[in-house]
Amino acid sequence: xxxxxxxxxxxxxxxxxxxxxxxxxxxxxxxxxxxxxxxxxxxxxxxxxxxxxxxxxxxxxxxxxxxxxxxxxxxxxxxxxxxxxxxxxxxxxxxxxxxx
Amino acid sequence: xxxxxxxxxxxxxxxxxxxxxxxxxxxxxxxxxxxxxxxxxxxxxxxxxxxxxxxxxxxxxxxxxxxxxxxxxxxxxxxxxxxxxxxxxxxxxxxxxxxxxxxxxxxxxxxxxxxxxxxxxxxxxxxxxxxxxxxxxxxxxxxxxxxxxxxxxxxxxxxxxxxxxxxxxxxxxxxxxxxxxxxxxxxxxxxxxxxxxxxxxxxxxxxxxxxxxxxxxxxxxxxxxxxxxxxxxxxxxxxxxxxxxxxxxxxxxxxxxxxxxxxxxxxxxxxxxxxxxxxxxxxxxxxxxxxxxxxxxxxxxxxxxxxxxxxxxxxxxxxxxxxxxxxxxxxxxxxxxxxxxxxxxxxxxxxxxxxxxxxxxxxxxxxxxxxxxxxxxxxxxxxxxxxxxxxxxxxxxxxxxxxxxxxxxxxxxxxxxxxxxxxxxxxxxxxxxxxxxxx
Numbered sequence: 001x002x003x004x005x006x007x008x009x010x011x012x013x014x015x016x017x018x019x020x021x022x023x024x025x026x027x028x029x030x031x032x033x034x035x036x037x038x039x040x041x042x043x044x045x046x047x048x049x050x051x052x053x054x055x056x057x058x059x060x061x062x063x064x065x066x067x068x069x070x071x072x073x074x075x076x077x078x079x080x081x082x083x084x085x086x087x088x089x090x091x092x093x094x095x096x097x098x099x100x
Numbered sequence: 101x102x103x104x105x106x107x108x109x110x111x112x113x114x115x116x117x118x119x120x121x122x123x124x125x126x127x128x129x130x131x132x133x134x135x136x137x138x139x140x141x142x143x144x145x146x147x148x149x150x151x152x153x154x155x156x157x158x159x160x161x162x163x164x165x166x167x168x169x170x171x172x173x174x175x176x177x178x179x180x181x182x183x184x185x186x187x188x189x190x191x192x193x194x195x196x197x198x199x200x201x202x203x204x205x206x207x208x209x210x211x212x213x214x215x216x217x218x219x220x221x222x223x224x225x226x227x228x229x230x231x232x233x234x235x236x237x238x239x240x241x242x243x244x245x246x247x248x249x250x251x252x253x254x255x256x257x258x259x260x261x262x263x264x265x266x267x268x269x270x271x272x273x274x275x276x277x278x279x280x281x282x283x284x285x286x287x288x289x290x291x292x293x294x295x296x297x298x299x300x301x302x303x304x305x306x307x308x309x310x311x312x313x314x315x316x317x318x319x320x321x322x323x324x325x326x327x328x329x330x331x332x333x334x335x336x337x338x339x340x341x342x343x344x345x346x347x348x349x350x351x352x353x354x355x356x357x358x359x360x361x362x363x364x365x366x367x368x369x370x371x372x373x374x375x376x377x378x379x380x381x382x383x384x385x386x387x388x389x390x391x392x393x394x395x396x397x398x399x400x401x402x403x404x405x406x407x408x409x410x411x412x413x414x415x416x417x418x419x420x421x422x423x424x425x426x427x428x429x430x431x432x433x434x435x436x437x438x439x440x441x442x443x444x445x446x447x448x449x450x451x452x453x454x455x456x457x458x459x460x461x462x463x464x465x466x467x468x469x470x471x472x473x474x475x476x477x478x479x480x481x482x483x484x485x486x487x488x489x490x491x492x493x494x495x496x497x498x499x500x501x502x503x504x505x506x507x508x509x510x511x512x513x514x515x516x517x518x519x520x521x522x523x524x525x526x527x528x529x530x531x532x533x534x535x536x537x538x539x
């Protein structure tokens with residue numbers, strides 16, 4: 001199966017309230033003894049597109065293989081798409097990229 | 101690089117080559133003597149400056165390198181490199197003298213500038229920074245060098261997206277080699293001033309603290325607990341043959357050119373200091389300092405450079421973790437571990453560490469080499485993403501005092517942002533200020 005690259009959306013109180021409202025709170029997984037995050041998966045092409053579109057971002061190849069340092073505004077869009085589409089796969093990344 | 105006609109080596113050249121092969125790389129400081137090219141006496145400085153007939157404004161990178169050379173961080177370098185040094189670095193990672201050195205320190209200038217200012221070998225230039233007389237450069241050699249060769253030799257790639265390669269390609273077409281003298285020492289501004297320990301001072305400070313072992317931690321990051329445990333693990337190793345009070349950790353923060361999205365320099369130095377101030381390290385076992393240097397991201401080659409600089413500061417050990425000074429996927433995860441077995445003993449012991457990670461089963465930050473559970477890995481980038489998302493990390497991955505210090509630094513120095521942005525780049529406080537000087 002082709003590798004996918006996680007984008008972690010870290011959950012603050014505001015995001016948690018929205019997740020609960022949408023009945024999606026169980027999609028958030030626990031990390032680091034008390035934090036919560038959504039793990040949205042981007043495919044290789046999307047990873048490349050994200051890194052190109054947001055030059056400050058990076059794929060943390062040596063540790064987590066996750067896409068990090070995406071701007072807050074894009075993460076907010078991605079989060080909104082997760083709420084709307086109720087999924088965490090590359091489809092939701094595509095939708096967020098179209099709107100970014 | 102200019103091709104030279106093949107000739108039989110003169111006896112002097114052969115003798116120099118033999119001497120180069122015999123140098124003792126384990127000497128501390130590197131080369132055996134701490135370089136000091138700083139003139140504190142204003143009269144003497146003025147006299148020296150008045151001899152220079154050509155004035156030349158310099159950019160930030162060169163100013164930082166001049167300060168670092170003048171105070172001995174880069175010993176045995178006492179000036180910008182000549183062609184033979186750069187050629188030797190590219191060929192065998194040594195200076196022409198034979199001492200190990202991995203990164204060219206060069207002063208570039210365009211042909212047009214050289215011609216229009218009439219610069220020639222034998223001249224002394226008055227280098228100006230922040231519109232003030234700053235240093236002199238004795239032009240011993242003007243040369244050109246193949247920048248692609250320099251890039252490939254140092255960085256292992258010719259791709260311009262590598263920031264070190266990009267910097268190399270941006271150098272102008274000529275290089276000036278020769279000795280520098282800092283005639284107008286800059287004032288290091290708060291909050292950096294209390295972390296300014298040139299090698300002579302850091303060595304004195306180690307003595308004062310009673311350190312027989314000092315282990316260096318290279319950083320350009322705010323510390324998360326993984327970093328903290330890397331430092332503590334390295335301390336355990338360095339401390340093994342002395343009393344606990346005779347061993348300490350020197351955190352050496354690289355302060356130089358910033359990229360958007362980096363932590364602001366003030367957050368880095370102050371948050372590292374917060375670890376000691378809040379007793380995560382016992383008083384007297386932890387010291388924070390700065391190095392004026394623009395990261396080259398040369399991976400293993402930069403690790404060698406870091407080892408030399410920290411040896412010059414008096415360190416006996418240097419910690420090298422995963423992906424030391426790397427960028428993207430240009431270098432293997434542990435390339436910086438391997439390089440030290442391929443070069444002569446530098447007289448500073450490498451402490452090679454793997455990853456520290458959070459293990460939900462152990463319920464703690466633990467070590468890759470010991471924990472057999474499924475970990476949750478984290479890195480500086482992951483922590484930065486957490487902060488970018490407006491979330492406070494848990495104390496297991498970032499100490500609350502570190503987080504609070506980062507946020508305080510953001511308010512006080514970063515216009516509300518702990519990360520470098522356009523406003524910070526345009527309006528940040530200068531790290532150093534060159535005082536007014538009449539010549």
